[in-house]
Amino acid sequence: MVKVNLSRRRLLVVGATVATASGALAAIHDGELGAPPQTVRGTVPWEEGAADAPREVAGIDFKFFTNEELVFIEAAIERLIPSDPVGPGALESGVAIFLDRQLLGPYGRGDHFFLGGPWPKGTPQQGYQSRFSPAQLYRAAIAAIDKHVAAKLGAPGFAKLDANAQDGLLKALAKNDLPLEGGVDGKTFFDMLLQNTKEGYFSDPIYGGNKGMGAWKMIGFPGAHYDYLEWVERHGEPVPYPPVGFKGRPGWREA
């Protein structure tokens, strides 16, 4: 029996021991990184302590973004989802740290993307056709946009523009009206940034965003409840449960 700890997701296939004896199992597996082969006969595999639980984002210090990149990101996400009394903005929700950890990890490296060549441009219907991983695209795009701002708009960078000018630039990116240097497709970057910002805003707080489950409170989503059986036929009634995440909610713990 191969004992596996919770860091097994980092395990690479090449270093793994292969368990092939009948009945033996090595439940080291991973949707992201592959696992050693195993043979199953006469048993239903299960292993103690091997649950594929997600990992919490730790820390508040930025590890992926440089200071210049962070200034750009904080300004941009606050335009994508601004703050007001109706609900939190992306910035105060922790979306910047969410993006930092996503780009530092498997997603940033292009996990589950195919990035092999050749790389012709393609039609809009053919979707993502960049050679860049998400992390590479963020770096290249932020630099290219700030360069464009400095050359054409007379400000040292995107973050120094006023809100209207920032919105105008984001709209130009979204419409692919902004030619950028460095092989960056502005619309591809904008679509990714907007999608990732909404992911950070609305995903479980363990990933660094959705601070205090504020985005869930704003819309009325109760979070990771798993049983609504008694509410199914209570048509039109507000469900009074406060939001709950994988770690529970503040009311569950003593202050």
Add this chain to the structure above:
Amino acid sequence: MVTKLKAVDAVLVGFGWTGAILGQQLCDAGLNVLALERGPWRDTPTDFATGFAQDELRYMWRHHLFQNLADDTLTIRNNIRQEALPMRRMGSFLLGTGVGSGGVHWNGQIWRFLPSDFLTRSHNERRYGKKAVQDLTVQDWGVTYEELEPYYDQFDQLCGTSGKAGNLNGRIQPGGNPFEGARSKEYPNPPMKQTYGPTLFGEAAAKLGYHPFPHPTGNLSQPYVNPLGAQLGACTYCGFCEKFGCGNYSKASPQTTILPYLLLKPNFTLKTECEVLRVELSADRTRATGVTFVNSAGEEFFQPAEMVILSAYVLQNVRLLLLSGIGKPYDPTTGEGVVGKNYAYQTMSSVNVFFDDKIINPFIGAGALATVIDEFNGDNFDHSGKGFIGGAYIAGMVTGGRPIEMIYTPQGTPAWGMEWKHAAAKNYLRSFNLSIHGSSMSQRGNYLDLDPTYRDIHGRPMLRMTFDFPENDIGMSNFLTDRAAEVARAMNPREIKLNRRVGSWSVTPYQTTHNTGGAIMGTNPRESVINKYLQSWDVPNVFSMGAGAFPQNAGYNPTGTVAALAYQAAHAIISQYIKKPGPLVQE
């Protein structure tokens, strides 16, 4: 170096729904069966326990249970004049991998096709004339609904399908789908309870004179023990079904219905992280000798087998046929050849409905939680003068309220900024979606073949998909979307938003993982790859399961029909083939 292994009676290539069904059936008949699965082992408590299964980011957006495109993807284009480029990121469809595969992260929508769906060419020609189908390459299936009925029922019993029959042995039943083919039995479990959105849809549809009924579902309405002794629990309506594994043993999957039984059988073996590279043929190419596979440690093996059963997803089965040289590849310029022919999909559109005064609570949902009307599916209505064949079911459906994916905002709302945020806050609890689940007819230019440029991690050519929506299907979808809009307006909402099927097929927005065709069934080897028992015309000890067999796709989710065809094939193998191996259908 290739290691030669000990021969088995049957090798299953891929271990999702059809692999599990064939494994159980053939092992019960005493055969020695080996399943090769290219992905990992997966089980409920380890991989999607209730404590962390409801993770929209990880499962939906980070593709944690899906095929890793870095190892293998396909190339895509809309027509033969374009250069196909790799699908670098999944969107339109979400391919599975691992034990249970798409059967783990499906919605559990269990449908039977209409009797006329199996006669797409002859039925429509007879009723509307040859001109009605002249621009399409649609074919009859070579099997009838009546022949498949016992096997549809077998899958219902396995899953504990929850629903209400509309046609029991020819007698129309109140509360069910009056248009369905005759059932020999009532569903094994009663339908799910309906939440507010589907209930409003049903009331509005009834007001318009339609016959709404609860969607048949593999999300169980009550606890159930299936014929193999597997126990399933009642669904808790958590709203994390499609794209997610069920932590509650409430969704029918290979894991919840077959594996606890099959894995204990002494004549069954499963190997995971083992990818079949090709089917090996005898020198005269009339017989498969086995398969060559490579495991995740890079070791290569030859597995001899008396029978090779392709039980991977459509796209992999077709690719393995092409890579192994089984059957003549299809050529869209001449219409000759069969492998890769008649690739089809599903033609989806939707209508969002927004209320001021009604709290829908969309997060109370399940994969197949819907009230449906079937008046405009298949040939349930007169198509004379409409310019298209086929149709769709229209469903007031609430599968969940996952906020990254499923916030509906009114027409004209920007995708970001303060206006978007306010619209999200205002409408999330007070809106839901009508889904229009349309058929997909085959046409000459839509097909699958091997890509000339791009290769997978093993150095094999990728599959190349050439597809765009036929004019027939755009006409169908527009007509159906208008019908859905009428039901939506009859609910007296504040406003509605029509999301029509416009433009060419794009790989980016999610539509459905209902890819069909390419290894189609039929009555003769000139028009089809496999016979009605899913047996290769060219190499009779090779069988190809799955929706690749569909000559075109009907306006329903495919899994019920995929399973029925698999059970029928298993029955033919056990009752005829193993006694006298050879072609099961003489041409």
